[in-house]
Amino acid sequence: MKIYSNVKIGPFRIYNNIVTGPLIIATQLTSGRGGFYISLAFRNSGKNNVEIWFPIEGYLDIVGDNGHEYICRTLETIEALETTEAYTSNNNVIMTYDYFLAPNSTKYANFICIVEPYIALRLYSYTTDRISSDDVILKLRLTFSALFNAGTPSQKTIKVTPILFFKVNKNLLKTWINGWYTFYLExxxxxxxxxxxxxxxxxxxxxxxxxxxxxxxxxxxxxxxxxxxxxxxxxxxxxxxxxxxxxxxxxxxxxxxxxxxxxxxxxxxxxxxxxxxxxxxxxxxxxxxxxxxxxxxxxxxxxxxxxxx
Known part of the structure; x- marks a missing residue:
């Protein structure tokens, strides 16, 4: 079961996307071990090449009635879908990630966002009486650099700072938190x-x-x-x-x-x-x-x- 943007198809995944020039960023938010699991898909919808530069910094906040509150910082996982292999002199394998996007191509990156127990307790309070809505709003702030028109005389490096919002049902969020921790362990x-x-x-x-x-x-x-x-x-x-x-x-x-x-x-x-x-x-x-x-x-x-x- 999934949740797509504002249309509820089911309870376990939430999707959103944003367009930054020719770069389309699609995101998926779900529950992982000890926190949120975030998948990013970068699609180049333009006519020239785009290159994503790491690191990709990410922060997840919860939006309450009285403002925003920090939840966690994203950490890259090793589960990127587009990889190549490089070998050292002693034949150890090093995985390298290729984020060069030709026109109409897509590359993926996966992140975990570990929620510490004391923050999980605060987050849990939003599922009870801290906000009036039946849903909670999570805000993902990303920061990274991208080279647009890569390989052409007009190539230019731009700092990209997209902000994406996810609407999560309170009961679903409560289920996720209970799956991460017993937050009484404080x-x-x-x-x-x-x-x-x-x-x-x-x-x-x-x-x-x-x-x-x-x-x-x-x-x-x-x-x-x-x-x-x-x-x-x-x-x-x-x-x-x-x-x-x-x-x-x-x-x-x-x-x-x-x-x-x-x-x-x-x-x-x-x-x-x-x-x-x-x-x-x-x-x-x-x-x-x-x-x-x-x-x-x-x-x-x-x-x-x-x-x-």
Whole structure:
């Protein structure tokens, strides 16, 4: 399934093109490993030769209601379709790319645009409530040089700076991001004082979520929280999260370990995760992806406040 410009044919590829004099640049945007995969097709529609000069610099932004925000920089892949082979003295093969375009010819270049986890988290927020539209707009900024009328007395080098826009459905973008990362893996956002054994359990909850094991993810989130409270000396080995919450409720607000807001969030984790003794009464059959995602978000909030003191 594909998406062509503004006409939706399907969900996995998005196309756009731009004309720069005799040079037509067609682009394809789809999901790759850890980010976007961008394919460029250069077509010479003129009567004289054109030569594309590398490097081709590229930057991808997201266009929001309040302006543009950087996503990633493109990196050339080795999957260019037009290649020749050159040999060194010891017969090692070196692949060279030929971007000399005769009239009516086309050459291709492929790029990856790696989205770092912390940017993926921000990008994900655009699929929820940061923009009012059902689609998000991505802007690709390219910069490269091209020799027009190559091989003639009138040849001239021109800096080419095309800008291309892609309209991507929010749900499609969300699917892509979920395929790249579990963006909860942002250990840099957790305090350095979180004990290693707590982090290990936290990541296991995340890995369970990543695998689609949402019930296991919720149970591991509860285990992580109980271990965190135990390491902070806030519960004993015989006490539970619920015991801690009840003790907090009996204290004055200025004497509580956690804020009222975080205590309420913590109680939500207890509600979701305080099961698992028996398959017939664990109350986890109806746990959804949304439930598990919420639990991990709450857990992150609690750990941050708990170990920032």
């Amino acid at each position: 250990s840099e956002r957790l305090p350095d004082t979180v004990p290693p054994e707590v982090i290990v359990n936290y990541f296991e909850a995340i890995r369970s979520f990543n695998a689609g094991a949402y019930r296991a993810s919720v149970v591991m989130a509860r285990r992580t929280l109980e271990l965190a409270l135990l390491r902070k000396g806030l519960i004993t080995e015989k006490e539970t999260i619920g015991d801690f919450i009840q003790k907090e409720k009996r204290k004055q607000s200025n004497q509580r370990v956690l804020s009222d807001k975080v205590s309420d969030l913590l109680n939500a984790i207890r509600v979701f995760g305080n099961y698992g003794a028996h398959a017939w009464d664990d109350a986890l059959n109806d746990i959804t992806e949304h439930d598990a995602r919420l639990v991990i978000e709450i857990l992150k909030e609690v750990l941050t406040e708990l170990f920032s003191k």
